[in-house]
Amino acid sequence: AQTVTQSQPEMSVQEAETVTLSCTYDTSESDYYLFWYKQPPSRQMILVIRQEAYKQQNATENRFSVNFQKAAKSFSLKISDSQLGDAAMYFCAYRSADDKIIFGKGTRLHILP
Amino acid sequence: DTAVSQTPKYLVTQMGNDKSIKCEQNLGHDTMYWYKQDSKKFLKIMFSYNNKELIINETVPNRFSPKSPDKAHLNLHINSLELGDSAVYFCASSHVLNRGRYGYTFGSGTRLTVV
Numbered sequence: 159a160q161t162v163t164q165s166q167p168e169m170s171v172q173e174a175e176t177v178t179l180s181c182t183y184d185t186s187e188s189d190y191y192l193f194w195y196k197q198p199p200s201r202q203m204i205l206v207i208r209q210e211a212y213k214q215q216n217a218t219e220n221r222f223s224v225n226f227q228k229a230a231k232s233f234s235l236k237i238s239d240s241q242l243g244d245a246a247m248y249f250c251a252y253r254s255a256d257d258k259i260i261f262g263k264g265t266r267l268h269i270l271p
Numbered sequence: 272d273t274a275v276s277q278t279p280k281y282l283v284t285q286m287g288n289d290k291s292i293k294c295e296q297n298l299g300h301d302t303m304y305w306y307k308q309d310s311k312k313f314l315k316i317m318f319s320y321n322n323k324e325l326i327i328n329e330t331v332p333n334r335f336s337p338k339s340p341d342k343a344h345l346n347l348h349i350n351s352l353e354l355g356d357s358a359v360y361f362c363a364s365s366h367v368l369n370r371g372r373y374g375y376t377f378g379s380g381t382r383l384t385v386v
Contacts, residue, residue, distance in 0.1 A: 193374045197312075203361065203377035247312055251374070257302070257365075258327060259375060261314040 160185045162252050164262035171240045172270050178225075179235045179265045181250030187211075191253040192226070194235045197264070198246040206248070209233065237267075245269045274298050277362050277378040284352055285386055292347045292381045294362030301367055302326070303345035304375065305337060308359040320345050321367070352385045359383070 161184045171177035183192070194206040209217045209226050217224050221238045237244055250262040275296045284290050296303060304327070305317040319327035320339040334350040349356060359382050363375035 191374070195374070201359065201380045201382075203363075203375075203380075205374045205376075208374055249314065253374070256327070257319065258316050260316075264312050 160187070160252050160254050160260050162250050162260050162262040164248075164250050164265050166265045167263070168266045168268070170268040170270055171237075173240055173242060175240055176236060176238045177240055177267065179237075179248050179250075179267065181233045181235070181262055183231050183233065183250070183252050185231070185252065185254070187255055190255070192224075192233045193251040193253070193259070194222070194224070194233075195249040195251055195261075196244075196246045197249065198243075203249075207235065240269050242269050242271065275362055275364055275376050275378040277360075277381050279381060280379065281382050281384075283384045283386060286352055286354060288352050289348070289350045290352060290383070291349070292360055292362075292383070294345045294347070294378055296343055296362075296364040296376070298364060298376060299366070300364035300376070301342055302365050303339065303342070304363040304365075305345065305347050306361040306363060306377075308361060308380070310358070314361070318345075318347075349383075352383075354385050357383055357385045 163182045190211045192209045196204045196206045207219045223236045225234045247264045249264045252260045278293045302321045304319040308314045317331050318337040323339045336348045339345045359380045361380045362378040365375045
């Protein structure tokens with residue numbers, strides 16, 4: 159069974175600085191999708207960025223980018239120029255072949271003004 | 272227009288009661304899901320339906336029964352509520368053609384508190 163591990167329960171970053179959230183996963187599948195979701199205090203689950211496993215190029219969405227290392231099964235999220243609105247729980251997620259999205263336990267990100 | 276809407280947003284009820292949470296999506300998606308988020312924020316899939324057919328049925332007590340009258344609706348009925356059922360329940364939807372591309376679209380969640 160696939161697993162997703164986020165080893166940092168909480169992180170803090172100064173406003174305007176860069177922060178990297180770690181995620182590793184375990185799977186025997188060769189084709190899959192990875193996601194980062196953001197959950198602010200409003201509770202809404204918001205898709206931040208996604209990565210297809212067959213693509214070597216790292217995905218980028220404005221200030222958000224990933225470092226996808228398929229061989230190492232690592233999928234970290236980098237947030238550049240951190241803003242107060244980035245404060246939230248961040249979940250790394252893996253979509254399995256049987257269409258389950260499996261979530262990590264989340265990293266709570268604090269932005270320090 | 273809300274893409275995936277859940278009602279109610281908050282639900283407080285006594286142990287032993289039966290309650291339902293409704294979910295509707297207007298995205299034209301063919302698959303809908305229920306996820307449970309516990310007090311530690313851990314999200315776990317419970318059920319999924321594709322075109323009204325049950326596809327995923329994780330290890331969930333029989334007291335939980337999903338019902339999909341059509342592909343735009345997926346309701347969750349819970350019998351004999353227990354304290355441990357207190358959680359946030361998320362509905363989500365996706366389309367078979369692009370769920371990898373876009374992941375799931377989530378509703379805003381229903382916070383269930385059993386007292």
